[in-house]
Amino acid sequence: MNHPTELRARLYADMDPANLTPLWESLHALVPRQPRSPSVPALWRYDEVRPFLMRAGEVITAEEAIRRVLILENPGLRGQSAITQSLYAGLQLILPGEVAPSHRHTATALRFVVEGEGAFTAVNGERTTMRPGDFIITPSWTWHDHGNESDQPVVWLDALDIPTLRLLDAGFAEDYGAAQQPVLRSEGSNFARFGSNMAPMAHDAETDPHGATSPLFCYPYARSREALARLRRDAPVDPWDGVKLRYVNPATGGWPTPTLATFLQLLPAGFEGKAWRQTDGAVFSVVEGRGRAVIERDVDGQVHRSVFEFGPRDHFVVPSWHCCRLAASEDTVLFSFSDRPIHSALGVLRQERLD
Numbered sequence: 248m249n250h251p252t253e254l255r256a257r258l259y260a261d262m263d264p265a266n267l268t269p270l271w272e273s274l275h276a277l278v279p280r281q282p283r284s285p286s287v288p289a290l291w292r293y294d295e296v297r298p299f300l301m302r303a304g305e306v307i308t309a310e311e312a313i314r315r316v317l318i319l320e321n322p323g324l325r326g327q328s329a330i331t332q333s334l335y336a337g338l339q340l341i342l343p344g345e346v347a348p349s350h351r352h353t354a355t356a357l358r359f360v361v362e363g364e365g366a367f368t369a370v371n372g373e374r375t376t377m378r379p380g381d382f383i384i385t386p387s388w389t390w391h392d393h394g395n396e397s398d399q400p401v402v403w404l405d406a407l408d409i410p411t412l413r414l415l416d417a418g419f420a421e422d423y424g425a426a427q428q429p430v431l432r433s434e435g436s437n438f439a440r441f442g443s444n445m446a447p448m449a450h451d452a453e454t455d456p457h458g459a460t461s462p463l464f465c466y467p468y469a470r471s472r473e474a475l476a477r478l479r480r481d482a483p484v485d486p487w488d489g490v491k492l493r494y495v496n497p498a499t500g501g502w503p504t505p506t507l508a509t510f511l512q513l514l515p516a517g518f519e520g521k522a523w524r525q526t527d528g529a530v531f532s533v534v535e536g537r538g539r540a541v542i543e544r545d546v547d548g549q550v551h552r553s554v555f556e557f558g559p560r561d562h563f564v565v566p567s568w569h570c571c572r573l574a575a576s577e578d579t580v581l582f583s584f585s586d587r588p589i590h591s592a593l594g595v596l597r598q599e600r601l602d
C-alpha cells in the first residue's frame with residue numbers, strides 16, 4: 248500500500264475537499280510548449296446562415312430581443328458564446344422600422360456591415376448610416392441604439408470582447424431608459440472632426456481621455472476600399488497578406504479599440520498566399536470575391552487541415568497559432584478582426600511568416 252502511485256492517489260483524494268490539487272499532474276497543460284487552443288477553425292456560409300437569421304426575424308422583434316443576433320459559436324467552445332477564447336462574434340438583424348433599444352456596457356463592440364443599407368447606429372448622440380463594408384465602433388460604456396428607417400433588412404457582424412471581460416469579471420451594463428437616445432449632433436459631425444487626418448483644436452470632452460478607443464466611430468468602406476485599389480496598382484503585393492491595411496485610431500496611430508484590432512485586405516485574382524501564424528485568433532468577413540483558406544495545425548505530429556472555400560458575406564475563424572494560407576480566384580476583399588491589442592499589451596504577441 249505504499250507504492251508511489253497509490254500514495255499519490257490517496258493524497259489527491261484526501262486533499263480534494265480542502266480545495267487543493269497537485270500542479271505536477273497538469274503542469275504541461277498549464278504551461279504549454281506552444282498554444283493548444285480549444286477553439287477550432289470554422290466557416291459560416293452566408294447561404295446557410297441567412298435563412299436562420301430571417302426566421303429569427305419572424306419569431307422575435309428587435310425590441311423584444313434587445314439585440315436580435317445569431318452568435319457565431321466556435322464548434323470547440325459550444326455553450327460559451329465565443330468565437331475564440333477571448334472574443335465574441337454574431338450576426339445582427341434589424342428589420343425595416345425596428346429599433347434595438349439604447350443601452351451601454353463595458354464591453355467594446357465593433358460592427359461590420361454585411362448586408363443592406365440605410366440602418367443606423369447611434370453612439371453618444373450621433374447617428375451614422377450603415378453601408379455594406381463600413382466598420383463602426385461602439386466604445387466601452389457609450390450609449391448606443393440601432394434603428395432601420397430603410398425598406399430592407401440590414402445585417403451586420405458584431406464583434407465584442409465579452410469573453411475577455413468575463414475572464415476579468417469586469418462586465419457592467421445599463422439600460423438608457425428610453426428606446427433611443429436623443430440626437431445631439433448632425434450626421435457626419437464626428438467624421439468632420441476626426442476623419443480627415445485632422446483633429447479639433449479644443450480638448451473634446453467626448454473623446455476618450457485615455458486614448459484607448461478611437462474618437463472616430465465610423466470608417467466608411469468607400470474610403471478604405473479606394474486605398475486598397477490604389478495600393479494594388481502602386482505597391483508590391485505582399486506574398487502572405489496581399490494588400491493589407493490596419494485601421495488606426497487617428498489620435499494615437501494605435502489600434503482603434505483597446506481589445507480589438509481590425510484590418511482590411513485585398514487579394515488580387517490568382518493570389519496564392521504563403522502560410523502565416525500568429526497568437527491572436529482572427530475572424531474574417533468576406534466582403535467581395537471568392538477564395539480559399541487552408542488552415543492547419545500540428546497536434547502531436549498529426550496535421551489537422553481545414554479547407555474553406557469562401558464567397559461574399561461568409562465568415563471564418565483562424566484560431567491562435569494555426570497556420571493559414573489565403574488564396575483568391577477573383578479580386579477578393581477581406582475584413583478581419585483579432586485580439587491583437589491584448590497580446591501586444593501583455594507583450595506576448597508572436598507572429599510567424601512561413602514559406
Ligand code: GTQ
Nearest residue numbers: 314316337339356405407
Ligand atoms: O449591439 O449592443 O451582438 O450588447 C451582443 C451584445 C450586440 C449590441 C451583440 C450587445 C450588442
